[in-house]
C-alpha cells in the first residue's frame with residue numbers, strides 16, 4: 061500500500077513526505093511544481109511531475125504504485141491573490157479537486173485526507189473556534205476550500221469515499237533536522253517575513269493593524285509547527301485505515317499569539333532589533349483565529365513543538381540555509 065501526496069514538493073507537503081518516510085510508508089509525490097521545488101522531495105519518495113486535474117495521469121499513478129490513500133495538499137494558497145484571481149483559485153483548488161475526487165472514487169481509493177484551512181470560519185468572533193461553528197469564508201481562497209470539503213462529504217455519502225478534513229490554523233517553522241522549510245520566494249507569512257527582516261533580507265516589518273479588538277490591538281493567530289501538523293495527518297490516516305469514522309478536525313495548539321508578541325520573540329531569538337512599522341490593517345484579516353483542538357487530540361495526537369521560541373528558531377535556521385543555497 062502506497063500513499064499519494066499531492067503538492068508534496070511544497071512547504072507542508074514536503075514535511076508530510078518526510079514524516080511518512082520516517083514512519084516506513086511508501087510515498088509517491090504528484091506536483092506540478094507551480095510553487096513547489098523538485099529538490100524539496102526526498103530521494104526515497106517517487107516523484108511524478110503533473111497536475112492533480114489530469115485524470116488519466118492520476119489513474120495511472122494509482123494503478124502503477126498500488127495507492128490506497130491520497131493526502132491532498134496541492135493548491136494555490138495566497139489569500140489576496142484569490143481576491144484578484146478568484147476563477148483561477150476555483151479552477152485550481154475546486155475544479156481540479158473535483159477531478160481528483162472523481163478519479164479516487166473510480167479507482168477505489170480507500171482514504172482521502174484533505175488540507176483545509178481556518179479560512180473557512182471567516183470572521184468568527186468566538187475565542188476558540190470549534191469545527192461545528194457556522195462556516196462563512198470571507199475570501200475566494202476559503203470558499204474554494206469549503207466547496208472541496210462539501211464535495212468530499214457528498215462523495216462519501218454517495219460513493220463511500222472515506223475522508224479526514226484537516227483545517228489548519230497558521231503553519232510555521234521548519235523540520236528540526238533541517239531537511240525542509242518554507243522556501244516560497246515573496247512569502248507573506250508573518251514568521252517567515254519577520255525572520256527575513258531579522259536576517260537583513262528585508263528592510264523592515266510592517267505590523268498590519270494595531271486597532272483590533274485584541275489585548276494589544278494586533279491580530280491573534282494560533283501558530284502550529286509544520287512537523288506537528290504533518291503528524292496530525294499520520295494520526296488521521298491511521299484512524300481511517302483502522303476503520304474510524306470520517307472526521308473534520310482543526311489543527312492548531314488551542315492558544316494564540318499576537319503579531320507584536322511574534323515580533324518580540326523573533327527579535328529575542330535572533331538578537332536583532334529590526335525596524336518595525338505600525339501600518340494600516342491588511343484587507344481580509346480576521347482579528348483572532350484560535351483553534352479548539354479536542355477532536356484531533358482525542359485521536360491521540362500530541363504536539364511536540366508547541367513553543368513559539370522553537371518555531372522561530374527553526375524558521376531563522378531555515379532562512380539562513382536558504383540564503384546559503386542561493387549563494388552556492
Ligand SMILES: NC(=O)c1ccc[n+]([C@@H]2O[C@H](COP(=O)([O-])OP(=O)(O)OC[C@H]3O[C@@H](n4cnc5c(N)ncnc54)[C@H](O)[C@@H]3O)[C@@H](O)[C@H]2O)c1
Pocket residue numbers: 066067068069070071072073090091092093094095096097110111112113132133134135136137152156175176177178227228229230231232244
Ligand atoms: N501554509 C499555511 O499556513 C496553510 C494554512 C492552511 C491551509 N494550508 C493548505 O495546505 C496546503 C499546502 O500549502 P503550502 O503552504 O505547503 O503551500 P505550497 O504552495 O508550498 O504547496 C502547494 C504545492 O502544491 C503544488 N500544486 C499546486 N497546484 C497544483 C496542481 N493543480 N497540481 C499539482 N500540484 C499542484 C505546488 O507546486 C506546491 O508544491 C494547501 O492546500 C493550503 O491551502 C496552508
Ligand SMILES: O=c1ccn([C@@H]2O[C@H](COP(=O)(O)OP(=O)(O)O[C@H]3O[C@H](CO)[C@@H](O)[C@H](O)[C@H]3O)[C@@H](O)[C@H]2O)c(=O)[nH]1
Pocket residue numbers: 137139177178179228229230231248249250251253265266267268269279280281319342345349
Ligand atoms: O508582514 C506581515 C505579515 C503578516 N502580518 C499579520 O500577521 C498575521 C498572520 O498573517 P499571515 O502569516 O499572513 O497568515 P494569515 O493571513 O493568518 O493566513 C494563514 O493562516 C490561515 C489560517 O489561519 C490560512 O488559511 C492561510 O492560508 C495562511 O496564509 C495577520 O494578522 C497579518 O496581518 C503582519 O502584520 N505583517
